Amino acid sequence: MLKDRVAIITGAVRGIGLGIAKKFAENGCHIVLNVHPDQSEEGVKKAKDIEGLGVTCMSVGADISDSKQVADLVRKTIGTFGKTDILVNNAAVAPHPKSVIDIPEEEWDLVLAVNLKGAFLLCKEVSPFMKQAGYGRIINISATSGIAPTIRDAHYNSSKAGLNMLTKDVAVELAPFNVTVNSICPGIIRTELTESVVPPGVDKTEFFASITKVNIPMERPGYPEDVANAALFFASDLASYVTGETLLVAGGAPLFRARIPE
């Protein structure tokens, strides 16, 4: 579905980003696997694995909250592949939940710098190339909590709500150039990130079963592949007339499920 396209995927060393990279590669897309500079070694290993799927994959260490490093990431992509067809803004930080009273100013700034400014910087750098090519697909990985907030996550939720609006704004601006921009809002997805909140000694599968039973109408967590399937749709020609959309991949969350005693 994506034969010989080129995709930049941010924060893709593991979890949802890596899942999207693999799904795109299985569909013939060459991959620029952005990883945080601290994860460069791991990024090279993951890129080799992806090349096993028969495409070219380059790992590029760059902190996406830094405009110079983002410009360098896009320069390397154009230098190697001559184009950038698809951008997936996946990288994010999700600090441990805390009351708005207790969020340190530096933590607020970090979350907004990575989750929202980082996506803006990537859009800013790739847009001129996409406009010139008359083709582009931008996919922002947001969260259901950017629509209906989870408790004690003011900075994370605000960053994701901002990302949903950035999606709509850039979608309108780039629509005449055949560049689509869409958001995906995952709910509870089982990744290394969400597994890290399981208390020590608690069985991970039981933990996810118990939290999804009350919060997710489908009563199970999602997996990176669920989000990757939605990203593949937005990246493919099947979605060529879909832009400015926000798609929830969340097993029915955050729909309210009234519990009526049986």
Ligand SMILES: NC(=O)c1ccc[n+]([C@@H]2O[C@H](COP(=O)([O-])OP(=O)(O)OC[C@H]3O[C@@H](n4cnc5c(N)ncnc54)[C@H](O)[C@@H]3O)[C@@H](O)[C@H]2O)c1
């Ligand atoms: N897992 C879930 O339940 C869930 C739910 C809703 C939304 N999401 C969103 O999905 C995306 C992926 O989440 P995940 O669960 O795979 O978690 P993750 O922590 O594995 O993914 C985030 C990645 O971003 C990278 N990153 C952080 N700061 C960076 C920076 N400055 N520069 C470059 N890379 C940086 C991290 O190293 C990490 O690899 C995130 O945007 C997250 O907010 C996840």
